[in-house]
Amino acid sequence: MSVAADVSTKPSKQARRPTRASRAQTRLEYRAARQLLKNLVRRDLKIQHRGTILGALWSLITPLLQVAVYTFVFTVIMPSSPVADAGDTPFAVYLFVGLVMWNLLQNGVLAGTGSVLGSGYLLQKVYFRREILPLTSVLSAGVTFLWEMAVAIIVVTIFVGPPGWQIVFLPLLVLITATLAFGIAALLSAAAVFFRDVQHFIGIAIQMWFWATPVIYSLTIIEDRPSLLKIIQLNPMAGILVSLRNILIMHTMPDWKLLGYAAVVSVFFLVVGLAVFRRNERMFAEMI
Template structure:
């Protein structure tokens, strides 16, 4: 890759910079998912007594819930950071030779690194509570690979819009909150009315959440045709977003 060295350095700086100077340091990368797992277990598993049809009681539902949150949090991280990505790096914009297109890629890689840490936390909790999980969990990188073009497309579109329209940050915050509830994280697709199932099928996160849960919890692997169609559509979306970004890029320097 042409800018591989630059991308690696930017990923290292962003990932390490997030925890630099804090007392917990890199431990926060583990504390954050553990905290979320504990809170959602308490609220939905203990207070609301929500259960997963696959069994396991409160802790089984906690793992079911957390598996979905791993996907959503990675997407939400890229979505929320995108509007300020170009505006917050004005020094890069002024450098004509700097490839601004790599910034959303850096953001996506960092988000997937955090998601990988989330998978590690999930695995440890599963082993402690229920024993060794299904061998299909080793296939989780395939879900991240399918997710990458989606994260890139979102990054390119909203980072460009963030320069053109400064209200973009407020809009994506609303979108993120809405997506949290229209993505089957707290519930199963099978438990909602049929018309709503068709609506959820339009949400690209629905498939990713279903795949990761199938791999981690029940030993299921998505069909080759299903994944292929998803990848083709996701890549087409990313390509269109990249073209949109490059079309607007000449305007960035004048608007920042």
């Protein structure tokens, strides 16, 4: 056989246009992935409140208890208010609005970090797109967030007044926060497979991040400390919470500068997190 003939029989490395059969198979895979994602989210929501009397109400009771504790501390024990730009808005309302958005990030990241380690039985049985695991945690946190945000809007309407037309920007804030949570969860869930200490460290890190985020306080109280203000503004959640309160409480536009920065950081974590996750996902099953 000639060299030319031998070369002609070898498969070309050049990318070929997908055939109709391969495109159909891809569509089936994505459809199966969506169905698996729905089932996993449904499972997570059931597990969260399994065996409890109040069930899903705990999703609302928990942040309300947090609001009660912080309100008592900052209005009774330490009466100097950490909020200087809320006008006549009760501190509890101001806090509740910020806490709801923060919980979306916190719950998504905390649950997402252990999502791969907690699904070893699935990894060893069937093949599916592994990034579905941290995404499930974020979407489950998103379902809880919708319930809490609905209550927050009702509370704001009662004590402050109905939100203005600026509320149309609320989905954008939710998207940026969910993207940030998913990117970080993907990164940490992959790291946790190889370094189990990550699961212990993330709880401490989230607590430090909470106090570096204007959940309880407003940025206006540190305006006279420009160095500290700049450091806090490097936190992407700062711009998200400032913009959220602008929309729901102040009836003004989001802080586009801070929100744009938050969007860039969120996309950065999404790209890096998925890149690290996909690079190591082949080793997940054997490491777990």
